[in-house]
Amino acid sequence: MSPTAFIDELQNELQLTQYGQHPPELYDPIRYIMSLGGKRMRPLLTLMATYLFTDDWQKAVRPALAVEVFHNFTLMHDDIMDQAPLRRGHPTVHEKWNHNIAILSGDVMLVNAYQLLLNVEADKIKPIMARFTRTAAEVCEGQQMDMNFETRWDVTEAEYIEMIRLKTSVLLGYALELGGLIAGADDVTTRHLYEGGMNIGIGFQLKDDLLDVYGDPAKFGKQVGGDIIANKKTFLLIEALEQAKGTVKDELDSWLTRTEFDKAEKVQAVTAIYDQLGIRQIAESRINDYFARGFANFNEIRADADRKALLIQFAKQLVERES
Amino acid sequence: MSPTAFIDELQNELQLTQYGQHPPELYDPIRYIMSLGGKRMRPLLTLMATYLFTDDWQKAVRPALAVEVFHNFTLMHDDIMDQAPLRRGHPTVHEKWNHNIAILSGDVMLVNAYQLLLNVEADKIKPIMARFTRTAAEVCEGQQMDMNFETRWDVTEAEYIEMIRLKTSVLLGYALELGGLIAGADDVTTRHLYEGGMNIGIGFQLKDDLLDVYGDPAKFGKQVGGDIIANKKTFLLIEALEQAKGTVKDELDSWLTRTEFDKAEKVQAVTAIYDQLGIRQIAESRINDYFARGFANFNEIRADADRKALLIQFAKQLVERES
Incomplete structure (x- = not known):
């Protein structure tokens, strides 16, 4: 097994993912931001973690994409808050459409992430959902800390590391944990x-x-x-x-x-x-x-x-x- | 049993609900909007539906609050989009704090709603989550349709009714359905x-x-x-x-x-x-x-x-x- 096989399968499933249809103003921005690429590092980690314990890593593909969709939801909303004009070299959603659409489209992306995450065996849903929910709240906490730091000049090293831990690292941790949970580790x-x-x-x-x-x-x-x-x-x-x-x-x-x-x-x-x-x-x-x-x-x-x-x-x- | 008993228990549980602590800028707006009151119509419907089929309606209290927290999340984000200055006679969150805080605090409220909803028996989580997730997406669809209508003068009666169905009515439907699902109907x-x-x-x-x-x-x-x-x-x-x-x-x-x-x-x-x-x-x-x-x-x-x-x-x- 090579990482290429994992990536191919993720890309394949991404192509098939229906985020929703109507109204298009709500769902086009999701397809847009998801099409801008990125390393797909988080779902790849999920698949590798599942593969540690089972040959049936394919059952982790859709829940793995939940983590990728959630990550892109945070990018869509962070870009509004940071007033960022570009994301991966392309106009951000609030620039290409408008602020309200970027808020609402992001909201439904978070809902879509939960929807993808439901594609796990019934007896595993509770821990998988509970840990995802905790992680999602932590990511928001990290983003709020980051915003608070903008106007402070006395941020300590410990506070800074706690901020990046919450804002970015817990989701990488969860991506791997999710793979383990799916495999029954x-x-x-x-x-x-x-x-x-x-x-x-x-x-x-x-x-x-x-x-x-x-x-x-x-x-x-x-x-x-x-x-x-x-x-x-x-x-x-x-x-x-x-x-x-x-x-x-x-x-x-x-x-x-x-x-x-x-x-x-x-x-x-x-x-x-x-x-x-x-x-x-x-x-x-x-x-x-x-x-x-x-x-x-x-x-x-x-x-x-x-x-x-x-x-x-x-x-x-x-x-x-x-x- | 009278509705007063249901309302008392909901208020009681609302008092006990911890949305999160740190950073306060993220969680204070949640406590604020939830304290502004409202009829608590949605969780009340959930409890009444559970009580149709079982004496143990108290097990529905926390998941019922998920619906109320979700409803208030939509109010927080809708108020940004509508540039509303007041909500129930008090300053809206984006006025009292700022736009970014209202976006992010709303995001974590949506996550909090899922967290509350996890308080159901393990074998019921999947349908309860799946139907909630579908409903949440529909509410966003309704809000986007409503925004689209602002600049249109040819909205038909059928389109209008579909918009209000999605924006407000499916959540009332879900509130009752949730009560039935919890009771095992x-x-x-x-x-x-x-x-x-x-x-x-x-x-x-x-x-x-x-x-x-x-x-x-x-x-x-x-x-x-x-x-x-x-x-x-x-x-x-x-x-x-x-x-x-x-x-x-x-x-x-x-x-x-x-x-x-x-x-x-x-x-x-x-x-x-x-x-x-x-x-x-x-x-x-x-x-x-x-x-x-x-x-x-x-x-x-x-x-x-x-x-x-x-x-x-x-x-x-x-x-x-x-x-």
Whole structure:
């Protein structure tokens, strides 16, 4: 079995998924955002987790898509809240249609996610639904924390990590846990799957912050330093704000409050401050720590060695990404 | 058993319901909108339906609240879309907090509704969830149709009734169906409950349109003619637009397009057009028709006569309301 087979089956089922028909203003935006692509990382994790314990991984395809539809629902609503004009290089739903349609279409996507999730064996619905519901609430909590952070300058490292854990990592954890639940894995195993996914997810998100500043411009794909230009409260900035003192603190504050500046100059100056404070090393240490915890969680799982290797190999790709 | 016992228990459970704690910006708006009151008509219908078939109606209390929380979620998001400043005489959530909080808090309310709905026996979760999910999607469809109608002048009576059926009546139907499902009623019975609730709901909504124009000002509570002043596409206006011809049509159009007018004069003039076209009689005929269908559905249900009388009595109060 190769990840390609999983991806092919997911794409196939995505093509077949009917979100609804009438009125088209409600359902066209769902088809649109789902067609913009993405790595389909979350449903892929679900299928790999199911395959750890059973050959019948295909029964996990539709519930796996519930996680993908839920993820895209959060993108649709987050884009309204962030006033984002583009998503994966295309106009966001509220830009292409309007705000009201993006609100309502997102609402029905959340309902669609539940509908897809109902495609599991009857005796498994309750735990699968309960854990999904808890996770969905946590994702909303993370998004609210993220919005709260925008107007705060005293966010601690611990608060920041809790925010990314809720906003993005618990859903990666749930994607794996769901695969285990569908396959009938025991509680200890689904716990390892969940925590493994969550830890890898936190490391993944921290790496995102790191790559923005220290990524290879040839590989990164986005403008290096974009977060610095926008004063985005990343792990690096929060850590620097916690560590900086005296003149270094004054210089950092001055860059953060300037409304007119040369972008390249600001990126260079703030990066120099990060370097001076050893922020890169702190970030790398945290990232390695979360990745190590994640792989330790996976190692605890008792399953066929080849199938486990497939999941670990996929997680390694996420960990080693440079864009 | 009296409806008071049901209401007391619902209020009691509402007090105990934890929607979530952190961050407060996410959960305070939920507690706020749920505290604004309302008739709690939907969960009351659920309890009455459960009580038709079992003494243990208390097991329906928490899932019944799922319907109430879902209803209030739709109010929170509809108020954003309609830019409504007030809800039950108090500032709407997007006014009291802001748009983003109203979006996200609504999202987590929808998740909370699912969480409450999980409080049913394991073997009943699948049908209860599946029918809730279908209903929730339909409510969104109705809201989108309603928004589409705002810019259309050729809405037909059939389209209008389908819109109110989806936007408001299917949830009343589901509230009753849910009570039947929790009590273990058979498919034919839950179908009668659903259709009875839906038909009463359509009549109820049409009566809302009628009362705006023909209600007794002393009893109505709102300004009589508010819908006329706002050019709201009610059953009466849609019917008048379908029926009016020649000079009557010209006069109606002229009132609909005027940007400056005396409010009382417009209400009087448009009401006179409705009178001339016999719109009141058409509306009353449709209302009576849907109410009759609803009571016919209820009459088909085989249950204890006293308990059925309680439900029918409650439905009659809805039907005979004058505000």
